[in-house]
Amino acid sequence: QDPTTLDAIVVSGTARFQGLRKRDASFSITTATPEQIQEAVPQSTADLLKIVPGVWAEPSGGGTGANIFVRGMPSEGDAPFVTMQLDGSPLFPPPTLSFLENSTLFRTDDTVERM
DSSP states (O other): OOTTSOOOOOOOOOOOOOOOOGGGOSSOOOOOOHHHHHHHOOSSHHHHHTTSTTEEEEEETTTTEEEEEETTSOOSSSOTTOOOEETTEESSOGGGGGGOOGGGSOOHHHHOSOO
């Protein structure tokens, strides 16, 4: 066999997620358009989260962290009731949310087109 050629690799799968309509969800879903994000001019992930109703967020730690609070949820300690996802995949476990570090995420000004 020629060492400069590779065998074909076949990957197959079945999509099982059918999507979720906002009105059918038992939790709050917030969507922001690219225009809303551009209008908000976020300088940090905390600034981006200010778009979400009921969320209070402020950058902390010199731009490497954020304090995030959600109306109606306990605010002491970490934020175990909040999850952040990118295209449906969790970004990090809930216990680390209140110590959100921008270095664990993509830069919002470079990669966020929608939320």
